Amino acid sequence: MTRFYLDGQLYNAQEGESVLDTLIRHGQQVNYSCKKGVCKTCLVQHIEGEINIGAQRGLTSGLKARHYICACQAVVSDELKLKSILPHDLFTPAVLEQKQYLNQSIVRIALKVEQGFIHQPGQYINLRRFDGVTRSYSLTNSPSDGLLELHVRRKYNGQFSDWLYHQANIGEKLLVQGPMGASSYDSQCQDNKLIVIAFGSGLGVAVSIVREALSHRHQGEIHLYVGGREMDDLYLHAELLQMMLEHRHFFYHACITGHHDVMPSGRRVMLGDPFNEAVKAHKFDRQQHLFLCGEPSLVNQSRKMAFLNGFPIERVHTLSFEYKDLRTRPRDL
Template identity: 25%
Template sequence: MYIGKVDGVEFEIKPSQTILEAAISSGITLPYGCRSGSCGSCKATIIEGEVFHEDIIPGVLTDQDRSEQNFLLCKTYATSDVTIASLVEKKPDEFPKKITPVRVEKLNLLNHDVMQILLKLPAGENLQFKAGQYLEFILKDGARRAFSMANAPSDDLIELHVRLIEGGTFTNYVFNEMKEKSIHRIEAPIGNFYLRESDRPMIFVAGGTGFAPIKSIINDCHRAGVERKIYLYRGFKTHKDLYQDEVVENWKKNINNFEAINIYSEEVVNGQEKSLVHKKVIKDLGRLDLFDVYCCGAPGMIEVAYKEFVEAGLNPNSFYSDAFTFAQK
């Protein structure tokens, strides 16, 4: 057993716990988001002590972070007593997390393996969040499942895109047992994936249901009158995986400075060559030093995209990501 200290408050850390898990179980509030090492919300400095840090997606921590003893607490284990200084401070425009009941208003099958869930909050309740953030379903056994919110903050209903995962207990429940009008509990908002202030053109890269938070951001940008150039690249394996293309077509008609393309890695569609989505971005746009990139999808896609985008000139600090990891139970 080790002792952790943050802001003068001590807490116990078991060898089997990450520092974040230990802090939460002791009732200490630290910033966090995904709890899987992809969002960067729990970044902190280890002032004193020794730790072991698991591998994470490249780009979440910079070389400078590592040299300054900055770590992600959700992936860090103490190997001695430690003193921690949190780097992520609460901003005035951030919204507090809350747990609330929701009702399933509508279930819509969007393609062969993506279900749209529309959730309604209780009368008089509203959920304030930044476009791009996510929520967690709180299951009966206390387990949680995270899904990005696809609706804009001004929308009345919460929209989720749930992909059916082979062997995934919760996603199988969604597809086979979840009923309209059923009541569930969620906690939100969570996450560090949202639009940053800038005047640079934006590239949005979505793998599969990684489209959900990007849909939220683009709709929010449109309603707020953001005039920055937007490029949207959506990656799929085959054409049958495409969904909500009508949403993108509507954006093409109504949003100035907006371009979008669907990329397929395993099928030629309308004469378009097969490609990985990140490679198509580089082929089309070349040097990326003048862009901000928002990338959402599987961790492997984000890892490769980050590496090759930086090689194409992207400033590492202009790459923002949300990696989707899938629970099997």
């Protein structure tokens, strides 16, 4: 049995138990989601005692400087002293400034953040509403726009996404944590071929990478494969066809993955899975970068397939995050 303190209160951890799991077992109200050190919702402040290196893995230098650690990755050691973090230590006020329906299930949200907020394509934020419910979303716009843009897919029974889609109004006050995650486009790779694959709601972030590459005058070919079950899922179809006309080295490949016997006529789409279509069309080599965006299960599966197809794994960039609820109380209560 190992002991640690949070806000002066003593907790006994079992062998190998993380700080987060110990708190949950004691019935504490704690924020957490992924338990993998990804979402950064379980942060606590380290005051005293030994911490393992993994407890700060993936944190920005600003968070490390403030001695924050992920409770889910922190191994308990004797005399470890920790402090809870108040929401205003991590979150910045934001206001819903624009709202636009992109199709039957996806809404574009633009937020104005009160403090300066610098982000890169491929990064994500945690968004919190009035009652503490929090979700992670990828940022989909260029850092120079002055707003934070998200494409939010309304999920069946999705407590937060459904509220954003139907009820949240212009002027709604929210809190933003981040940006988090790594930037993904590297202008050092200007001459390389980029293959960007978007699954479902990953379209917004995939397009932000393409735009970033084009704004850096990327010289190599850029291929964007977008998968959707229906034509309605390809909600940027016309815009991307237009972008292809404007940039001779940008190629947009629209893929319908649902069961259709005939191809929608005159729409410039193909039937098939976007990853498989990319594998068929490109011989993977070390001069390419592969970006996989969207639902974690499809992204992870495609990452494995890319490796099996000989694609160098260090050139595969995954833009996906934990979609689980970011809870303000333990899951098992």
